[in-house]
Amino acid sequence: MAELLDHKLLFVTGKGGVGKTTITAGLGLLAASKGKRTLVCELDAKGDLASSFETAPTTFEEREVAPRLWAMSMDTEASLRQYLLLQLRLPRAFRIGPLARMFDFVAQAAPGAREIVTIGKLCWEVRERHYDVVIVDAVASGHMIGQLAAPQAINRLVQVGPVRQQTGWMLEILSNRATTGVLVVATPEEMPVTETIEFVGRLKTETTVGLAGIVVNRVLPELFGTREEQAFEAVCAPASRELLAEEIGGRAEPLLEAARLMVKMRRSRAAHLERLREAIGAGTARDRVDLLYVPYLFLRSYGLRSTRQVAAALAAELEN
């Protein structure tokens, strides 16, 4: 798994709400701390990436948010302008307004128009070698396949012309497994695990992009082994509870209930984690993907503090 950060382009995806942005930010911080020039890019412009670094909102123009770490957010119009100026050698004074509006309009109907401009910008950053690694806080896994398959879809629809030439080199970058990979984030819960298993299957059959790894996020701590659990039950009996209440100055039930709640939550999640392991590990050795575990963070809020902890957890997992 040490080679995760040897990729040049990593798409971080997963079901909504599993912590894609936090993992992207943590991985970015880790890559930069290992001496890599790193670009992290947010696709949906919700501003969560900026709050992970406690910085001002990210823009299309990348900005250094930590040593060797740059952050930007995708803007399809700005990306289209850059593309037109660079690729089609349009005069700089060319008024992009009407064209951008047309693009916006075509994008509503033309398959993958918006996606290709996004993917194009990312691939371009990789091709021009401005960075050692580009980490993308990508769309949710439900939308991800469409985005990754956009160059192929365009290739099928557009038979000739400059667009066709464009998708060719993008496909080369995307299909190279040493260069590009998808990192799926899941929490050990029913729907995220189900969606992850489905996504991994579709990634293989519907795109040419490789799977770089799976992050299992928000793993709850294991409080007790079997012997401790028996002892815990004994401590929960009325006589023990009363003794504890006297000594700690109040009812012990809420404390014991909280421990029981954690044990139960961990147990129901363990079953889903097992399902994920079985589904992912079922392939041949060549297909097998390692899981990286990031613990649930019991923190007051999410910001640079949690990003650093995620980076540390990922570092420990990658060294294993």
Added chain:
Amino acid sequence: MAVKEAPSTVEELLAAKEIVVVCGPGGVGKTTVAAAAAAMAACHQGGKVLVVTVDPARRLGQALGLGQSAGGVERVPAKAFASAGIVPRGELWAEVLDTKKSWDALVARHAPDEATAQRILDNPIYQNISGRFVQSHDYIAVERLYELHSEGSYDLIVVDTPPTRNAIDFLLAPQRMAEFFSSRLLRLLTVPYRMRFADIASKPFYYVADRILGSQFLQDIAEFFILFQTLSDGFVARAKEVERLLADRRTTFIVVSTLETVPVREAEAFMGLLPEKGLHLGGLVLNRVLPAYLLEPGLAERAGRLSAGAGELANALCATKGPLPGADPALVERVLTEVGTNFNNIGVVAKREASQRSELSRLPSVVASVPELEEDVHDLGGVLELGRHIWSWDKS
């Protein structure tokens, strides 16, 4: 008897409305909450209740005992209620949306003739939009809601909104659809193919468009637009009616969120937008909330004493005359330390959740909390258990 001004529970809200749109950020359990609300209404309020869902994982369909294939309304079988030990007062119906089929039906309805409909269905660009692009779910869900409501077959329809990049996309879908068809650009793009003037390609706009997209693709797009324009009048009229239905006083929106930072922010923005769009914010369901007992005052201190004094406490417990004679004090000490540490961990999260909740500035009059359930919902019994939590809120 005093006249009640506004409903204060989900139960009262559902009794007064005909359409409930369940919306909110991704990953918070919208689908299950929608099913739970519909199932509770069918059980306790009676009548014909329909839940419409996108349910990509077909999990809800399975839980409700429905067939495997999507599309079409299906009645939740009596045996699903029987195994949950409940005799419902009314009927529960469900439809799992099939986006592609719904789009095809829409085209067939609005096309001027069968031949045009077929040409649209065969167009490669159409096939791509209707089958693959998730944005198309947005419109199709509200459109289907309109159709089902105008059938007049149901007393209450609960709609689970599809996963969108942004909850707001869903609200804007009908407006965007109308704009799409009345756009000047649509006309502009199709000009060269409607008028065969030779010099049109020399105009800068088409010259650039041609250079970027290639003429074949441009022609495909134009054909698609020309064909699609024949649907225009029907579509625009329909989109406006759909918008009206969403703003109708019989329609209400229930926002679902967890108390995690990011979903709360999105839910709050969404709740602010509803009244701006003239839509009725009926209630907020907070899902997977930690239990309130964790907020009991003084607990953190007790947990601290438990951890700090774990050794002595273990000795007292394991003493010959103590409650656990013969138990291993080292083992008990470890357990007590863990219990204390765990409370410090989980207590931080409970406090964070409580403050997130109090910071939700635009709280509607109906707020319900659903605790983190011990088991996943996998049958109607589970759906109803969740339903009981949202149904009547204990205001104490």
